[in-house]
Amino acid sequence: MSGLAILGQNVFSGIAIGGVYALLALGIALIYRSTNVTNFAQGDITMLGAYALYILLEQLGLPYPIAFLLAIVVMGIFGWLFQRFVYYPLRNRSFLPVIIATIGAGILFQNVALVVFGSIPRKVNPVFASGGFTVGGVYFDLQYIVILVVTAALFVFQYLFFEHTSLGKKMQATAQDKTMAQLLGIPVALMIAFTFIYSTILGAIGGMLVAPIYFVTNRMGSTLGLKAFAACICGGFGDVRGALIGGIAIGLIEALGAAYIAPVYKDAFPFLLLLVFLLVRPQGIFGEKVSEKA
Amino acid sequence: MKMNLNNPTLREKFKPSALIAIAICLAVVVLFPIVVTSRYIVNLVILAAASGVAALGLTVCLGYTGLLSMAQAVFYSIGSYAVALCTTRMDIGWWGGMFLGLVLAALMGLFLGFASLKVSGRYLAMVTICVQVVFALVLMNWREVTNGADGISGIGRPWLFTELDDAQKFCWFSLAVLFICVLIIWALKTSKLGRSMRAVRENEMAAECLGVNTLRVKVIAFLICGVLGSLGGSLYASGFLYISPDSFVYQNSVDFLSMVLVGGTDSAFGAVIGASILTFLPEALCDLESLYLVIYGCIIIVVIIFMPDGLWGYVDRFMRRFSKKKMLPEVKQALAVGECDCDEVLHIENIGMHFGGLKALDGVDYAVHKGEIHALIGPNGSGKTTCINVISGIYTPTFGKVTFLGEEITGMKPHIIARKGLTRTFQNLRLFSKLSVYENVLVGSQRAGGSEEEIIDRALAAIEFVGLKDVAYEQCRSLPYGHQKLVELARNLAGKPKLLLLDEPAAGLNESEKEMLGDLLIRIHKMGLTMLLVEHDMSLISKLATKCTVLNFGEKIADGDVDEALTDPQVVEAYLGTKEVSEDDA
Amino acid sequence: MKKRVFACILAAAMLFCLAACGGGSTETTSPATDAPSTDTPASDSDVIKIGHIVHMTGSAVESGGYEKNGAELAVEEINAAGGVNGKQLVLVQEDGKSTNQGSVAAFQKLLEDDEIVAVIGPSPSTQFAAMIPTIDEAGIPVATGGTNYSLTHSDCPWVFRFRPHDGFSAQAMVRYAVDELGATKIAVLHGSDSFGVGGYDLVAQYLDELYGMEPILDQSFNNDEKDYTAVITNIKESGADCIISYMAMSPDVGMFATQRLQQGLDIPWIGSPSVTAVAGRELAGEALYGVYAVSDFHVDGNEKATAFAAAYEEKFGREPDFYSAWTYDAIYCFAEAFKNAADLEPESIREAILALEDFEGVEGTYNFDENGDGLDAYYIVVNNENNIEVVTKIEGNR
Known part of the structure; x- marks a missing residue:
């Protein structure tokens, strides 16, 4: 295997996994922008999305598109419940209790999944059964390509939705200035609920996309969530472009670090880099104020 | 500290709920290892004590100072590994290992402390997560030192007058350590440092402007957090006799966090309660098999949503209902202000403050003389608040020079300026809202230094002066707005100020409150305190001010006696001619 | 209230x-x-x-x-x-x-x-x-x-x-790899946990003791790894002709097995018992066919x-x-x-x-010897289209 092929292989898988981090990071960023809440449960929402797909696809035997859409609907409802019972009671408190509550929610989701599904990893079939193809010594897994395509599509959708629809504009207005939005007659609480639903769906889609690669277990989301959080910070909190670039950067760094330095420190590379980043250029790639407003 | 029961902070410390808790703790420490001989229970108690000590670190860091750390398991592992390696491989012994652990943890604490100067809030949380993740991987894979995933067994136990080689004795030792730590952390809360910490938690900028060195306080908080985490880890290693890296991962840090949250972050007892409950709960619920983890998650969410102060906060409130209403100690002395031995109290020379292209201040100069109430007025956006911020050290001016009592203070940190006797209020109140009125004023009083008694005397005098004696033990956030303004004034007066900067003190007050405020400021003035007053309310200005400087668009347009300045044609034009609608620059 | x-x-x-x-x-x-x-x-x-x-x-x-x-x-x-x-x-x-x-x-x-x-x-x-x-x-x-x-x-x-114990499994794997499969360049893939690291040490020890050889690659990874691209490219690059693995978790086995074939790493593989565990076989399916493993228990033993x-x-x-x-x-x-x-x-x-x-x-x-070890033999089994079949039984030297 040539050195170039090795590089190509690792870059490809890094970018693809980075796409998943980006989807999760986007969810975290959206919630952060509209509610100032950092959702530590995003990783576990991903896990629930994967389980939802597993049930619909593998246990009920529904065809892929239907299972996928149904899972999105289910997770959307779940997103509403999440904001109603975790965010809403705490909406007027400082960021700390809310962070902790989302961490608690994450623990809860993991353990509920453990009780319901047990600890055996579950297998979900990929979208295309044929697997993949090899070009120039680099294996292109179709599922990875699906991940990249869906991620790109969602980012485009996101742009069109927020810039060109009335609902999207209202959501954006709410994110920017809640008080002002309220004065303009935008139903702020509803918009926040929408944001949570949308973010939950983003996380869940991430979970459904990685399910065939990762296998579905109750702990699959914890490192995913942390890395998405790291991606968010890398890109500058609350910035949509930042989430995309941060996610892919994290994916690439860990893939290349694992390949060329040591696989056992794979998880350390992105966090180490982030640490340096935070201490040297805390505002992220796309600059956001880091210190909390005094 | 003198053990004088008339000393109000001591009396505050000895409130019934705290006394009862201490008594219970002491009884447990002494009796427990005698009464309970079950190895199983004894070991769980050692575990709970070790976790409790580590959780106390978070009480200081998160509870008192408001810094979210998700790396407590890192400190815990440092203490554990130090003891493990020193007793198994290096023959330095338990105490040597423990001290080594403390030193290393203190270094790590310093690192995180300095990180907290760079970033805060969720970003700080991410820094700690990064440290946690990387550290756990290093423990796992640095086999030469940590023995990798195999872990280290055969860990020794300390010598304390006798070999503490059986679990019973070590349990007693752990409980004793926990007891001492609880007492220290409990006493810390109402000490000078503890008050500063909580002031930083409530409002960092206000704390800084009241002379609290917020950077130092944050670093110390992380230092204490690390040291306690490490100490807890040392107990854990010797209690358990075997350690491996999988006990020190991110999840464990979250567990520590859960402990202080469930127990209550704001009290040492909360940490102990939380640690005990979360150690014993899984054992008590083990018949439920997997469900216990679900219940565990539920409890955390429910406690956070319904009991923001944790279980101890609840118990504390419950017990307080049965204790007598506290009375403020007698005021021993009248309020005093600082002596100025220089006629020109404040001199501003050619100050400029540019924010990118925006020239908020552009070459302003004026002087405030001893005994004046100097008004600084101007339309919205004219740079008044920026000026106050530059003087108090929040902004470093782009150019120019600020002299206070003949000493240049340009570019100094706010807390240093504050300690020189220059104090300020804020346009939008910046109280330590979860602290009592009394504690708020104590923080302000600390600035002038002196013994605890002197600090208390000054605080009492200030509270008496503004007439808040009856509500001194109320939390600030429960007071009406007018009273909150008075708290802020008292907080400034208690620290023997030499110059008081008032940033729109009348904003948001109704007419009668304004009237009262005016009278109060006159009384303060009569004591000889020089003031620089930024205000929009012209009636208040004409009532109080003796000198006046008018700013417009960052430049001085008039200076001198009030009447003179107000009739200056340029001033009239600034106020009436061009209608400014831009926002104030605060 | x-x-x-x-x-x-x-x-x-x-x-x-x-x-x-x-x-x-x-x-x-x-x-x-x-x-x-x-x-x-x-x-x-x-x-x-x-x-x-x-x-x-x-x-x-x-x-x-x-x-x-x-x-x-x-x-x-x-x-x-x-x-x-x-x-x-x-x-x-x-x-x-x-x-x-x-x-x-x-x-x-x-x-x-x-x-x-x-x-x-x-x-x-x-x-x-x-x-x-x-x-x-x-x-x-x-x-x-x-x-x-x-x-x-x-x-x-x-x-x-x-x-x-793992000393016997290491012996069995090393012997089978060298004597029966004719391997000369053995890559050892193992988790960074106690099981994996200990396994690597023993394989290296017995390779040296029995054949005077060294493993060509010491490749470790953390349990719960999802993407084995780096691991697979490393093995490919080392030029190994046989993999000996100590992996504790079934999902890891399943993922490595699948990704290995996709990325064209098709050399003989002898794994620790987890390779034959039902969970891993269900996840990996055909990707585990033809893979050898050591096993201490077999229904037909x-x-x-x-x-x-x-x-x-x-x-x-x-x-x-x-x-x-x-x-x-x-x-x-x-x-x-x-x-x-x-x-x-x-x-x-x-x-x-x-x-x-x-x-x-x-x-x-x-x-039982004085250390408390009761057994010393491992079966070498092979996954024949999801049936685990005994190939041979290798007794270890205590």
Whole structure:
């Protein structure tokens, strides 16, 4: 295997996994922008999305598109419940209790999944059964390509939705200035609920996309969530472009670090880099104020 | 500290709920290892004590100072590994290992402390997560030192007058350590440092402007957090006799966090309660098999949503209902202000403050003389608040020079300026809202230094002066707005100020409150305190001010006696001619 | 007000939980004596209690279930056949929670019961290692199914292993790879956990001792790894002609197996027993066909194993695996030792176990050495279209 092929292989898988981090990071960023809440449960929402797909696809035997859409609907409802019972009671408190509550929610989701599904990893079939193809010594897994395509599509959708629809504009207005939005007659609480639903769906889609690669277990989301959080910070909190670039950067760094330095420190590379980043250029790639407003 | 029961902070410390808790703790420490001989229970108690000590670190860091750390398991592992390696491989012994652990943890604490100067809030949380993740991987894979995933067994136990080689004795030792730590952390809360910490938690900028060195306080908080985490880890290693890296991962840090949250972050007892409950709960619920983890998650969410102060906060409130209403100690002395031995109290020379292209201040100069109430007025956006911020050290001016009592203070940190006797209020109140009125004023009083008694005397005098004696033990956030303004004034007066900067003190007050405020400021003035007053309310200005400087668009347009300045044609034009609608620059 | 009431109830519930702590171990197949009589010596009672630390929660719940079933089946059979010296066996189970702390706590809880004369520990080596200081202090025979070499070599006379340790699996893999597969460049793939790292050391040791060779690549990864691209490219680049793997987790096996083939890494692979585990096979499917593994238990290994498999399937409705096999053997060995021992004091039981000669179990023939290792042979098996077939049996040099 040539050195170039090795590089190509690792870059490809890094970018693809980075796409998943980006989807999760986007969810975290959206919630952060509209509610100032950092959702530590995003990783576990991903896990629930994967389980939802597993049930619909593998246990009920529904065809892929239907299972996928149904899972999105289910997770959307779940997103509403999440904001109603975790965010809403705490909406007027400082960021700390809310962070902790989302961490608690994450623990809860993991353990509920453990009780319901047990600890055996579950297998979900990929979208295309044929697997993949090899070009120039680099294996292109179709599922990875699906991940990249869906991620790109969602980012485009996101742009069109927020810039060109009335609902999207209202959501954006709410994110920017809640008080002002309220004065303009935008139903702020509803918009926040929408944001949570949308973010939950983003996380869940991430979970459904990685399910065939990762296998579905109750702990699959914890490192995913942390890395998405790291991606968010890398890109500058609350910035949509930042989430995309941060996610892919994290994916690439860990893939290349694992390949060329040591696989056992794979998880350390992105966090180490982030640490340096935070201490040297805390505002992220796309600059956001880091210190909390005094 | 003198053990004088008339000393109000001591009396505050000895409130019934705290006394009862201490008594219970002491009884447990002494009796427990005698009464309970079950190895199983004894070991769980050692575990709970070790976790409790580590959780106390978070009480200081998160509870008192408001810094979210998700790396407590890192400190815990440092203490554990130090003891493990020193007793198994290096023959330095338990105490040597423990001290080594403390030193290393203190270094790590310093690192995180300095990180907290760079970033805060969720970003700080991410820094700690990064440290946690990387550290756990290093423990796992640095086999030469940590023995990798195999872990280290055969860990020794300390010598304390006798070999503490059986679990019973070590349990007693752990409980004793926990007891001492609880007492220290409990006493810390109402000490000078503890008050500063909580002031930083409530409002960092206000704390800084009241002379609290917020950077130092944050670093110390992380230092204490690390040291306690490490100490807890040392107990854990010797209690358990075997350690491996999988006990020190991110999840464990979250567990520590859960402990202080469930127990209550704001009290040492909360940490102990939380640690005990979360150690014993899984054992008590083990018949439920997997469900216990679900219940565990539920409890955390429910406690956070319904009991923001944790279980101890609840118990504390419950017990307080049965204790007598506290009375403020007698005021021993009248309020005093600082002596100025220089006629020109404040001199501003050619100050400029540019924010990118925006020239908020552009070459302003004026002087405030001893005994004046100097008004600084101007339309919205004219740079008044920026000026106050530059003087108090929040902004470093782009150019120019600020002299206070003949000493240049340009570019100094706010807390240093504050300690020189220059104090300020804020346009939008910046109280330590979860602290009592009394504690708020104590923080302000600390600035002038002196013994605890002197600090208390000054605080009492200030509270008496503004007439808040009856509500001194109320939390600030429960007071009406007018009273909150008075708290802020008292907080400034208690620290023997030499110059008081008032940033729109009348904003948001109704007419009668304004009237009262005016009278109060006159009384303060009569004591000889020089003031620089930024205000929009012209009636208040004409009532109080003796000198006046008018700013417009960052430049001085008039200076001198009030009447003179107000009739200056340029001033009239600034106020009436061009209608400014831009926002104030605060 | 509502909040306050709720909080009150919650606080009360928590206190209640605390108060309830201490009870709650599960005793199975206990025909008599419900009231524990702690002051009577164990030998006077008409039951013999064996403690069993089972992971009923957490990540090892799956293997825990197999262990539990195996032990219960053995106790049931022995009791049905009249018990031991006329006394019924009673199994006292405690949850080890899949954690170090949980396992030690469970063991200590079992020690509270003076009637328990021997204990069966959990399989994961790390958790057993965590228990060793306590075992040493308690002085009671404890069975283990952890294969980490050091468990029986840490100067604790009370540990008895009912599976062949990793030294034997390393020998078996190395021999098969070199002698039968003709491998000259062996890459060792292993997790960074205790099992994987220990496995690597032993493979390297035996490669050197037996053939004077060195592994061409020491490739470690962290458990729960999702993307093996880096690992696979490293192996490819090393030019290895055979992979020996020590992987503890089935999802890892499944993922590596699948990604390896996709990325065109098609060299012989001999894995640790997890490669044959049902969970891994279900996840990887065809990707594991043709892969070799070492295995200490096989349904067709001996007559007893076949009979055990039939009884197990009848009772629990699925095939047994090595987790159930070793606990089953441990109970039978303990029972035999109880029969032969002078009394039920720990020292006598220990001597009786050490004195067992050619004791036939479902895993193999037990002869305990002074370290407490009872077995020394591994099967080499191959995954033939999802059927695990025995290729050969390799006895290790002790």
